[in-house]
Amino acid sequence: LEFRRALQQISVPFDYPVYGTRAVFDPSNLALVEAISRREPARRHRLALVIDAGVRDAWPSLGVAARRYAEAHAARLELTAEPLVVAGGELCKNEPAHLANVQRWLHELGMDRQSSVVIVGGGAVLDMAGFAAATTHRGVRVVRIPTTVLAQGDSGVGVKNGVNAFGKKNFLGTFAPPFAVINDFDFLETLSHRDKIAGMAEAVKVALVRDRGFFAWIVENVGPLSRAEPLPLEEIIERCAELHLLHIRTSGDPFELGSARPLDFGHWAAHKLESLTDHRLRHGESVAIGMAIDSLYSARTGTCAASVAESVIDALRGLGFRLFDDALRHRSRGRLEVLSGLDEFREHLGGELTVTLLADVGRGIEVHEMQEEAILWAIDELERRA
Ligand SMILES: NC(=O)c1ccc[n+]([C@@H]2O[C@H](COP(=O)([O-])OP(=O)(O)OC[C@H]3O[C@@H](n4cnc5c(N)ncnc54)[C@H](O)[C@@H]3O)[C@@H](O)[C@H]2O)c1
Numbered sequence: 608l609e610f611r612r613a614l615q616q617i618s619v620p621f622d623y624p625v626y627g628t629r630a631v632f633d634p635s636n637l638a639l640v641e642a643i644s645r646r647e648p649a650r651r652h653r654l655a656l657v658i659d660a661g662v663r664d665a666w667p668s669l670g671v672a673a674r675r676y677a678e679a680h681a682a683r684l685e686l687t688a689e690p691l692v693v694a695g696g697e698l699c700k701n702e703p704a705h706l707a708n709v710q711r712w713l714h715e716l717g718m719d720r721q722s723s724v725v726i727v728g729g730g731a732v733l734d735m736a737g738f739a740a741a742t743t744h745r746g747v748r749v750v751r752i753p754t755t756v757l758a759q760g761d762s763g764v765g766v767k768n769g770v771n772a773f774g775k776k777n778f779l780g781t782f783a784p785p786f787a788v789i790n791d792f793d794f795l796e797t798l799s800h801r802d803k804i805a806g807m808a809e810a811v812k813v814a815l816v817r818d819r820g821f822f823a824w825i826v827e828n829v830g831p832l833s834r835a836e837p838l839p840l841e842e843i844i845e846r847c848a849e850l851h852l853l854h855i856r857t858s859g860d861p862f863e864l865g866s867a868r869p870l871d872f873g874h875w876a877a878h879k880l881e882s883l884t885d886h887r888l889r890h891g892e893s894v895a896i897g898m899a900i901d902s903l904y905s906a907r908t909g910t911c912a913a914s915v916a917e918s919v920i921d922a923l924r925g926l927g928f929r930l931f932d933d934a935l936r937h938r939s940r941g942r943l944e945v946l947s948g949l950d951e952f953r954e955h956l957g958g959e960l961t962v963t964l965l966a967d968v969g970r971g972i973e974v975h976e977m978q979e980e981a982i983l984w985a986i987d988e989l990e991r992r993a
């Protein structure tokens with residue numbers, strides 16, 4: 608039978624500014640008003656604020672500061688309501704009620720597609736509220752103000768959002784570039800030491816697959832970084848964010864249509880460990896363990912030298928990561944449960960399983976299958992060294 612075929616082709620350009628600043632709600636700081644009104648500077652813009660409860664507790668006057676800020680820039684900003692405070696951490700991605708709550712709130716405020724939702728919080732809140740905004744009217748503008756090391760260096764500057772469902776990490780979500788991102792280092796002052804360290808895992812990750820010089824810098828500064836001293840902390844965040852932005856801009860696959868996911872080094876085990884521990888482990892802490900497994904695995908299977916794996920492990924330990932967790936020993940029907948992380952990773956990516964391993968420090972290499980014995984060996988090795 609005959610058929611007609613017309614190829615419809617469209618491409619949609621995206622751009623978003625990424626600001627670095629302090630005191631984002633100080634009326635004399637024009638970053639936020641510029642970010643919101645950058646496309647239509649002459650008009651008044653409606654905005655609503657979603658705040659991570661952890662951030663609100665640490666910065667109780669944030670709501671008042673935001674109101675004063677909007678009042679000081681009343682010609683361009685109209686704050687529609689008191690901020691919505693949402694539970695911080697992975698809980699908000701796990702429990703569907705939090706998502707529905709944000710969506711209902713956006714409905715009640717009558718937010719339209721040219722209104723801005725300003726989200727202040729860690730990666731979990733940015734993911735959840737970002738998903739709520741992306742699915743409201745098929746996409747309300749989002750200005751992200753990330754408040755953790757991880758979110759400022761990785762998730763907050765990226766193009767993804769999502770929530771967990773059916774026991775699967777990020778099962779529901781969209782690709783939705785933000786309208787703008789504002790990194791305000793002041794917020795880091797109140798972040799727990801644990802979360803400061805956890806966020807550095809993504810910097811080690813991107814250094815290992817993309818930037819040998821950055822990894823060498825991390826190793827040189829491992830002492831000050833492990834104490835989360837402000838200057839090196841800010842530098843590690845900036846370099847981490849730059850590498851993630853560079854990847855999104857130049858990889859040719861910003862919406863991850865292919866199976867390759869080079870910046871997900873260490874993540875197949877990490878995502879599984881997060882659910883196996885009911886999120887007792889933070890994302891970054893799980894990524895550190897996942898990278899330790901995949902580095903040892905790389906050395907064992909010959910994609911990199913043994914010394915590469917040793918330097919990864921030394922660096923992660925030096926920063927303060929624990930590289931073994933009992934959840935690595937959980938079994939289901941005799942098989943280590945963490946191994947099913949590989950199946951779930953393949954399902955999430957689609958197509959052929961593609962895992963990034965190390966070829967060298969600063970250089971990843973893709974493989975399409977993994978040998979179970981070598982993974983088990985790597986886990987044994989980590990337990991032995993713990
Ligand atoms: N979308 C992406 O591309 C992407 C990439 C990497 C990670 N992630 C996701 O990010 C999440 C992890 O984010 P995270 O590491 O930012 O942790 P988080 O969002 O879980 O926050 C950790 C804790 O810190 C609190 N907090 C946040 N900022 C604070 C501050 N300034 N002062 C005091 N407390 C503060 C939160 O309330 C929470 O209790 C995971 O769900 C992970 O899957 C998403």
Ligand SMILES: [Zn+2]
Pocket residue numbers: 809874890894
């Ligand atoms: Zn990650």
